[in-house]
Amino acid sequence: MHLLLDSGAVDEIREASSWGVIRGATTNPTLLRQAGVEKISDLVASWAAAWGTLHVEVFAAGREGMVEQALRWTSLGKPLAIKVPCTPSGLAVCRELAQRQIPVNVTLVFSLSQALLAAEAGASYVSPFVGRMEDHGMKGVQLVADIRNGYDRTGVSTQILAASLRNPRHVEEVALAGAHWATMPMAVLQKLFHHPLTDDGLQRFSDDAAHLQD
Ligand code: E4P
Numbered sequence: 617m618h619l620l621l622d623s624g625a626v627d628e629i630r631e632a633s634s635w636g637v638i639r640g641a642t643t644n645p646t647l648l649r650q651a652g653v654e655k656i657s658d659l660v661a662s663w664a665a666a667w668g669t670l671h672v673e674v675f676a677a678g679r680e681g682m683v684e685q686a687l688r689w690t691s692l693g694k695p696l697a698i699k700v701p702c703t704p705s706g707l708a709v710c711r712e713l714a715q716r717q718i719p720v721n722v723t724l725v726f727s728l729s730q731a732l733l734a735a736e737a738g739a740s741y742v743s744p745f746v747g748r749m750e751d752h753g754m755k756g757v758q759l760v761a762d763i764r765n766g767y768d769r770t771g772v773s774t775q776i777l778a779a780s781l782r783n784p785r786h787v788e789e790v791a792l793a794g795a796h797w798a799t800m801p802m803a804v805l806q807k808l809f810h811h812p813l814t815d816d817g818l819q820r821f822s823d824d825a826a827h828l829q830d
Pocket of ligand 1: 622745
């Protein structure tokens, strides 16, 4: 399972990328607003290909507007995936962009039915929102497992991108449930590194290394 940073903050993305463990970033209008991004084209233009794929979400009201936004951003020549909502017009946009070989991430997915529709529309990625489901007492990790099972049984190649992850347990559970990708905020990514026995072992090695020469 590959990891992505769920963030619109370029400094965070640059730092996480320098650790060698992420393959890009997912954004949404809320994350971009929190990061102070005003113009998506500016973020796309500043994107370094070495950071991996940037997932950006169209927000225009109608189908034509969404396609126009997606084409404007992809014309900047960066590695992008275009996020569209799981609605009739969002999936029509998905189909149109997929026919142009533009990778699409169908977002705001909360059921297997929606994931099946996204696959049929040619999505490269489908994003079940695990944390938001669990916030409402629904089984988000189970949905990831169900989508994986449904896709595998029907020969679907759309990749499952587990989103809305709140903690390291979610990351581990979606990996075991068969997600191909997991996106998470910086705070969750940082927690993945930590274990008290690692800290303890490092301290002891550091103490003993003080008596060594290289
Ligand atoms: C990423 O693609 C999603 O937009 C994001 O993970 C949603 O996370 P949230 O439920 O914490 O807002």
